[in-house]
Each structure stands twice: as structure tokens, then as C-alpha cells.
């Protein structure tokens with residue numbers, strides 16, 4: 044029941060009382076009723092004020108809920124847009140990447156990959172002669188004591204270095220004559236062709252040496268041989284004579 048209805052009922056009952064009990068209405072009861080009416084009016088006014096405030100609060104609440112909903116929608120839109128952008132970005136990156144790897148596939152065959160990895164892991168050897176040896180004509184000098192053989196290009200059983208990869212190589216040979224017997228001529232050979240000669244004069248246990256830089260195809264061999272010998276002269280062992288080589292750059 045609303046306060047207004049209550050007030051109306053009270054008033055009606057007052058009037059009825061005043062009319063029906065006219066003779067018996069005293070001043071006191073009338074003023075008491077007046078007081079009651081005033082109290083009710085006050086209560087009513089307070090209630091009205093509270094109602095207004097509640098309405099205002101409700102409006103405010105509704106407004107802020109609307110605003111919140113709008114904010115949320117804006118945020119949602121923003122994130123959706125951002126996600127879409129990122130998706131596009133990564134899809135493009137993936138496509139680029141796929142294109143790049145396709146490009147790489149053909150000019151980057153497995154054999155070349157192997158060569159490059161071999162090359163980058165280092166190719167080089169150094170070997171010396173353990174025992175003094177009498178050399179015959181065109182005898183290959185087998186430097187039998189291996190110091191280094193990275194990439195396994197050097198074969199200490201036959202004295203050959205075989206290129207594991209195509210590239211630019213450097214080779215060095217040093218020989219020392221045994222005693223004072225005679226001259227010693229040695230040659231660095233690449234697939235049967237002289238690419239360098241070293242000479243030592245035997246009279247003073249002389250040393251001869253040579254450094255060559257040469258391009259080798261994969262599988263080509265290089266070795267050292269005694270190439271000039273009328274009478275079988277000796278090469279000094281005990282590591283005085285040695286043969287070394289290394290890859291400068293793979294092609």
C-alpha cells in the first residue's frame with residue numbers, strides 16, 4: 044500500500060470520526076490527529092525524497108552500465124582488430140619464410156651443405172717422415188707420422204692428400220738431406236703435374252722448402268715425390284722433413 048493511500052485512509056477516518064462522533068470530539072483528539080497527519084506527511088515527504096534519490100541512483104547505474112557496455116564493445120573491437128592485424132602479419136611472415144626456404148631448396152643441395160659443413164669444420168694436415176729413407180726415381184715420399192689430419196684428407200699409408208671439398212688449398216714441404224751425399228730434389232705433385240719444387244744441397248745437411256697455393260676439385264690428390272735422382276740419395280727422417288696442407292677457402 045502506497046503512503047499516499049495510507050494518508051487518504053487516515054484522513055477519511057478522521058473526517059468520519061469528526062462527523063459521526065461530532066459531540067464527543069475533543070480538542071485533544073483533534074490535535075493528536077493533526078500531529079499524526081503531520082508525521083505522516085513528513086514521512087511521506089522523506090519517502091518521496093528517497094524515491095527520487097533511488098530513481099536518480101538507478102538512472103546513474105543504468106547509465107554507467109551502458110557506458111561499461113560501450114567500453115567493453117570498444118575494447119572487444121580493438122582487440123579483434125589487433126588480432127586480425129597480427130594474424131595477417133604472421134601469415135605474411137609464414138609465406139615469406141616458405142618462399143625463402145623454397146628458394147634455398149634448389150641452389151642448396153645436400154652435397155653442397157655437406158661440403159660447406161666439412162669445410163667449416165676444418166680441413167688441414169701435417170705429417171713428417173719418421174725414418175731416413177733412400178729414395179728412388181719418382182718415388183713418392185710417404186710422410187708417415189701424422190701430426191694433424193682434420194677432415195681426413197691425408198692418407199699416411201700412401202702419402203697422398205685428397206681434397207674432401209673443392210676449394211683453394213695451401214701446401215708446404217720441407218726436406219732435409221741426409222749427411223753430405225748429394226742434392227735432393229723433391230716436387231709437389233697435383234694429379235701427376237709438378238706444382239712446386241724444393242731443393243736441398245746435401246753437403247751441409249741442407250734444407251729445401253716450398254709453399255704452393257692451388258685450387259683443387261673435390262677428389263683431386265696432391266703428394267710429394269723425389270723427382271730427380273741419378274744415384275739414390277737419402278732424405279732425412281726424425282721429423283726433419285715434413286709435408287703440410289690446408290683448405291684456405293671452399294668453393
Ligand SMILES: *[C@@H]1O[C@H](CO)[C@@H](O)[C@H](O)[C@H]1NC(C)=O
Nearest residue numbers: 223224225226244245246247
Ligand atoms: C760437397 O763438398 C765437396 C767439397 O767439400 C765438393 O767437392 C762437392 O762437390 C760438394 N757436393 C755437392 C753436392 O755440392
Ligand SMILES: *[C@@H]1O[C@H](CO)[C@@H](O)[C@H](O)[C@H]1NC(C)=O
Nearest residue numbers: 219247248249250282283284
Ligand atoms: C736444416 O734444418 C735443420 C732443422 O730442421 C737444421 O738442424 C740444419 O742445420 C738445417 N740445415 C742447414 C744447412 O741450415
Ligand SMILES: CC(=O)N[C@H]1CO[C@H](CO)[C@@H](O)[C@@H]1O
Nearest residue numbers: 063064065066067068069072
Ligand atoms: C455519545 C458518547 O459516546 N458520549 C461520551 C463522550 O465522552 C464522555 C467522556 O469523555 C462519555 O462519558 C460519553 O458517554
